[in-house]
Amino acid sequence: MSLLDITDLEAGYGQMSILKGVNMSLEAGEIGVIVGPNGAGKSTTLKAIFGMLNITGGAIRFDGNDITGMRSEKLAEHRIAFVPQENNVFASLSVHENLEMGAYVRRDDFSDVLDHVYEIFPPLKEKRDQPAGELSGGQRQMVAFGRALMIEPKLILLDEPTAGLSPMFMSQIFDRVIAINKTGVTVAMVEQNAKQALAIAHKGFVLAGGQNSYTDSGQNLLNNPEVARSFLGG
Amino acid sequence: MNEFVFFLNKGLTSGLIIGSIYALGAIGVTLIFGILRFAHFAHGDMMTLGAFVTLILTAVLAAMGIVLPLPLAFVAMFPAMIITAVLAIGLDRVFYKPLRQAGAKPVILVMASVGVTLMLQGLIRLFAGVRSRNMFVEAPKEIFQIPFPGASRKLVITEPQVLLILFTIIAVIALHWFLTRSRLGKAMRAVSDNPDLAKITGINTNHVVWATWIIGGSLACAAGTLLSMDVTLKPDLSFNILLPIFAATIVGGIGQPYGAIAGGFLVGFCESLAVFNWAILLRPFKDDLWFEIPRNMALVPTEYKLMVPFLILIIVLIYRPTGIFKGRVL
Ligand SMILES: Nc1ncnc2c1ncn2[C@@H]1O[C@H](COP(=O)(O)OP(=O)(O)OP(=O)(O)O)[C@@H](O)[C@H]1O
Ligand SMILES: [Mg+2]
Numbered sequence: 001m002s003l004l005d006i007t008d009l010e011a012g013y014g015q016m017s018i019l020k021g022v023n024m025s026l027e028a029g030e031i032g033v034i035v036g037p038n039g040a041g042k043s044t045t046l047k048a049i050f051g052m053l054n055i056t057g058g059a060i061r062f063d064g065n066d067i068t069g070m071r072s073e074k075l076a077e078h079r080i081a082f083v084p085q086e087n088n089v090f091a092s093l094s095v096h097e098n099l100e101m102g103a104y105v106r107r108d109d110f111s112d113v114l115d116h117v118y119e120i121f122p123p124l125k126e127k128r129d130q131p132a133g134e135l136s137g138g139q140r141q142m143v144a145f146g147r148a149l150m151i152e153p154k155l156i157l158l159d160e161p162t163a164g165l166s167p168m169f170m171s172q173i174f175d176r177v178i179a180i181n182k183t184g185v186t187v188a189m190v191e192q193n194a195k196q197a198l199a200i201a202h203k204g205f206v207l208a209g210g211q212n213s214y215t216d217s218g219q220n221l222l223n224n225p226e227v228a229r230s231f232l233g234g
Numbered sequence: 235m236n237e238f239v240f241f242l243n244k245g246l247t248s249g250l251i252i253g254s255i256y257a258l259g260a261i262g263v264t265l266i267f268g269i270l271r272f273a274h275f276a277h278g279d280m281m282t283l284g285a286f287v288t289l290i291l292t293a294v295l296a297a298m299g300i301v302l303p304l305p306l307a308f309v310a311m312f313p314a315m316i317i318t319a320v321l322a323i324g325l326d327r328v329f330y331k332p333l334r335q336a337g338a339k340p341v342i343l344v345m346a347s348v349g350v351t352l353m354l355q356g357l358i359r360l361f362a363g364v365r366s367r368n369m370f371v372e373a374p375k376e377i378f379q380i381p382f383p384g385a386s387r388k389l390v391i392t393e394p395q396v397l398l399i400l401f402t403i404i405a406v407i408a409l410h411w412f413l414t415r416s417r418l419g420k421a422m423r424a425v426s427d428n429p430d431l432a433k434i435t436g437i438n439t440n441h442v443v444w445a446t447w448i449i450g451g452s453l454a455c456a457a458g459t460l461l462s463m464d465v466t467l468k469p470d471l472s473f474n475i476l477l478p479i480f481a482a483t484i485v486g487g488i489g490q491p492y493g494a495i496a497g498g499f500l501v502g503f504c505e506s507l508a509v510f511n512w513a514i515l516l517r518p519f520k521d522d523l524w525f526e527i528p529r530n531m532a533l534v535p536t537e538y539k540l541m542v543p544f545l546i547l548i549i550v551l552i553y554r555p556t557g558i559f560k561g562r563v564l
Contacts, residue, residue: 050434076436084434090427093420101424104417105436147435 003028003063003186004049004155010057011048017056018044020210024188026203028154031177031187033201033218035194035231041210042190043085046157049188050075050082062155076105081148085159085190088144091133095124098132098143102150110150117146120176138169145176156180158189174200194232198222206231235385237514242382243390245510246503251395251464252478253502254402258457259475260482260494261409262450268426268489269446270330272343277454277479278472279354280322284455285462285471286362287321288314289369296371307369308397311459315452322451323444325350331443351472358469366466369459394463401456406495409449413491418445426489474540478505481543485550487557496558505542508534 006024010017018041026032034042047053049060051072060068062078075082081102090098099117103110118125121142127135132143141161148156161177162170170193178200181187191197198204201218206227214227221227259277266274291310302309329346376393412419418441425432425442433439458471482501486493513531520527534541550557 052430052434072433073436073438076434082434084431087428087431090424090431092427093423097420097423100417101420101432101435101437104421104438151436 001064002026002061003030004032004188005061006045006049006058008058009045009048009055009060011044011053011055013044013053018210019048021058021212022207022210023212023215024205026155026186026188028186029181029184030202031181031189031200031218032203032205033194033197034188034190034205034207035192035197036207036213037231040207042207043159044210045207046082046084046159046188046190049157050080076151079151079154080157081151081153081155082157083144083148083159083161085163089132089135089140089147092131094129095132095135095143096128098147099124099150102147105151113150113152117149120179121146138165138173141165141169141173145173149180153185155186155188158187160190160192162191162193170196195222198232235382236387237518239382239385239387239389241510241515245507247389247391247395249503249506250499251398251502252506253499254398255457255461255475255498256478256482256502257495257498258402258405258453258460259479260486260498261405261491262453263479263483264486264489264491264494265422265426265446266450267483268491269422269442270334270343272330272340272347273480274450275344275347275476276325276350276354277450278476279351279358280318280451280454281458281461281475282358282467282469282471283321283354283458284314284318284451285369285458285467286358287317287455288459289367289371289462289467292369292371301372305370305375305393305397305463306372307459307463308394311456314459315455318455319448319451322447322454326443326447355469355472362469364469366468367462369463369467375463392464394460398460398464401460405453405456409491412449418442422446477540477547478502478543481547481550485546485557487559490557490559493557493559500558501543501546504546505539508532508542509536509539 002025004024004026006022009019009022011019022041022045024032034045036042044053048055051070055069059066062080065078067075067078090101093101099114103113123139124142124146127139132140135143145161158177162173165173174196177187177189189197198218198221204216204218204221205212206214206221214221214224216224259281263274263277288307288311291314292307295306295310300306329350330343333343333346378391378393378396379388380391382389413423421432421437422442422445424435424437425439462471478501482497483494485500486495486497509532511530511532513527513529516523516527516531
């Protein structure tokens with residue numbers, strides 16, 4: 001059975017319906033990449049998984065449990081972490097406090113995870129007492145990523161973790177994603193840099209107009225001439 | 235020199251006293267705004283309510299014949315703070331929480347808090363009448379007269395004033411410690427900073443809301459009690475104090491607890507310096523001055539004291555709407 005199973009998901013903001021039947025399934029340990037044009041509903045899909053909007057149809061199952069419409073606060077206890085596309089750090093809290101807040105639901109000793117996060121993102125250690133709002137865009141992404149890792153998630157949802165980053169930073173973030181995935185964490189990632197992202201994906205989902213238009217392995221999508229023409233820019 | 239001591243007594247001490255009261259009130263208002271996103275207009279009446287709870291407990295202690303080295307009202311204030319905190323959570327449960335859960339806009343919560351104000355005022359008058367009361371049930375308040383070198387006039391400070399200043403210092407340190415060291419305090423700052431991300435992170439919003447009301451309610455009780463100990467307890471205590479407290483909150487930067495403290499003292503000092511009769515400080519130099527010193531040179535007549543926070547508010551909103559500590563814009 002899949003770790004994450006989304007079937008015919010329909011959801012929207014208030015009365016406005018945006019998702020019109022999204023299907024997605026990920027096995028434990030996979031990287032799934034969601035690509036598609038702006039406004040396709042990629043962020044909306046992640047927000048719907050994370051209980052942040054009105055779900056009007058379909059189901060989301062995680063690890064054998066029905067989590068459709070479950071409140072965000074509860075999902076952290078199920079060890080699902082989400083890094084939103086925007087406003088993904090506590091700007092007035094220090095880097096260290098951001099990471100501590102990531103571990104809010106944990107009542108055990110998490111100092112080893114903290115050390116581990118500082119290890120994979122060395123710049124954070126240097127800036128640990130600075131307010132996260134004062135960091136560069138790339139460093140802020142690291143804070144957001146690190147914050148999400150604090151619960152030692154089984155599934156991590158990343159919304160454009162490389163948005164606005166230079167190519168060097170971008171490949172650094174992709175390397176981290178691969179490294180984290182190697183430790184057994186399942187990743188569902190929305191990416192604008194579709195080619196690079198699909199290259200590291202086990203599964204790829206092309207969304208358009210709130211629906212899947214292609215679902216295949218990452219490699220197959222890259223090699224699919226139709227996908228290449230309409231979504232990957234030739 | 236006597237004139238200078240007079241200035242210390244009337245200008246600085248009174249600024250410090252009233253500034254402490256404003257700071258204690260403004261901390262609550264700013265935290266409630268930061269976490270719950272609405273201006274809590276019933277805060278002044280929460281202060282009156284807290285002071286009445288203290289008065290009742292004080293009367294009970296006095297009836298039991300208890301004698302303590304501190305004023306009974308000050309001792310009774312601590313259990314009263316707990317009771318007021320519980321009442322504050324209760325008010326939230328009954329009036330604000332249902333609205334929040336229905337997704338009401340902030341302005342609706344503000345209106346609800348105006349309703350709570352009217353309700354509390356009515357209830358207090360219903361049970362306590364309209365007369366003013368003395369918080370010193372058992373003995374008159376103690377007044378310390380401290381000799382000042384080179385002056386025949388003495389520095390005057392009353393026991394409740396000393397207690398107020400000490401209490402404010404300790405409360406501010408405790409608040410700082412709570413917000414920067416404790417897990418719940420950091421979570422409060424996180425919710426105030428970015429409520430959506432706080433939810434995603436799994437922070438329990440209910441705990442944070444409770445903590446907000448506990449801090450806001452208990453400090454309101456303390457401020458109301460200490461103010462009534464300094465003057466007297468009147469059912470309309472909140473009337474004159476709500477505007478300066480909101481001015482302090484906005485001057486300090488909405489949602490910024492340290493700003494609220496700074497804003498409280500700023501408004502307090504401005505008020506007491508504005509009504510101070512500066513002619514008294516000039517009198518020793520009257521022979522060297524080319525003009526006749528008028529009898530009263532206060533910037534603002536005492537009866538119009540409320541103008542001062544109002545002016546500060548207008549100036550801040552025009553020139554620096556985010557306040558000293560860069561808070562939110564209303
Ligand atoms: N908060 C919101 N309220 C109402 N409609 C929204 C909201 N956020 C997004 N939408 C609408 O939902 C649709 C899908 O938006 P979504 O953010 O999911 O797109 P996306 O695929 O993530 O695009 P991008 O690549 O630009 O991030 C858009 O038409 C957008 O206008
Ligand atoms: Mg998006």
